[in-house]
Amino acid sequence: TPAAAPAFTFAELGLPEAVVAALARNSITVPSPIQEKALPDAIAGKNVLGRAQTGSGKTLAFGLPILQRLSLHTDRPAAKRPRSLVLVPTRELAFQVVDSLQSYATVLGLSVRPAVGGTPFGRQADQLRRGVDVLVATPGRLGDHLRQGTCVLEAVEITALDEADQMADMGFLPEVRDI
Numbered sequence: 725t726p727a728a729a730p731a732f733t734f735a736e737l738g739l740p741e742a743v744v745a746a747l748a749r750n751s752i753t754v755p756s757p758i759q760e761k762a763l764p765d766a767i768a769g770k771n772v773l774g775r776a777q778t779g780s781g782k783t784l785a786f787g788l789p790i791l792q793r794l795s796l797h798t799d800r801p802a803a804k805r806p807r808s809l810v811l812v813p814t815r816e817l818a819f820q821v822v823d824s825l826q827s828y829a830t831v832l833g834l835s836v837r838p839a840v841g842g843t844p845f846g847r848q849a850d851q852l853r854r855g856v857d858v859l860v861a862t863p864g865r866l867g868d869h870l871r872q873g874t875c876v877l878e879a880v881e882i883t884a885l886d887e888a889d890q891m892a893d894m895g896f897l898p899e900v901r902d903i
C-alpha cells in the first residue's frame with residue numbers, strides 16, 4: 725500500500741518559522757515518516773527511540789528538536805559546557821551530522837561543532853571554551869576532552885546517540901557508559 729500523505733507540516737510539528745524557511749530553501753518541505761513521528765515528542769522533551777534506514781531523514785528528526793529546544797535560551801552557552809551532546813561512532817558521521825544541522829543552527833544563532841579524533845585537539849578546546857550549543861562527538865575524543873577538563877558535561881540538557889546499535893556494541897559501550 726502507498727505511504728499515507730503526511731498529516732502535518734514542519735510548522736505544525738512545532739519547528740520555529742526560521743527553521744521552516746531554511747528547510748524550504750534546501751527543498752525540504754514535507755516531513756518524512758520518522759520526522760513526523762519523532763518531532764512532536766522530542767520537542768516536548770520526551771525520550772525518543774527511533775529506528776529508520778539511512779536516507780530516511782533521521783538526522784533532522786533528532787537534530788531539529790535539539791535546535792528548537794536550545795533556541796529557547798536567551799543567553800549563550802557557558803565556556804566548556806555544551807548544552808547538547810550528539811554521540812556518533814565515527815568522525816565521518818560527526819562531520820555529516822554537523823553539516824546537516826549547520827544551516828538550521830545558524831538561523832537560530834546556535835553553534836554546532838565536532839569533537840573527533842584526527843583533528844587538532846587544541847582547536848577543539850578553543851571552540852569549547854568559546855561556548856558550543858551542540859557538540860557532535862565520538863566517544864574517544866570526548867573522553868579525552870573530559871579528562872583534560874576542556875569539556876564539562878554538567879550543562880548538557882539533551883543527548884542523542886546516533887547509530888545507537890553501534891554505540892552500544894562492545895567496542896564503544898564502556899566509554900559511552902562512562903560519558
Ligand code: AMP
Pocket residue numbers: 751752753754755756759777778779780781782783784
Ligand atoms: P539522513 O537519513 O538523516 O541521513 O538524511 C538523508 C538526506 O535526506 C539528507 O540529505 C537530508 O537533507 C535529506 N532529508 C531529510 N529530511 C528530508 C525531508 N523531509 N524531505 C526531503 N529530504 C530530506
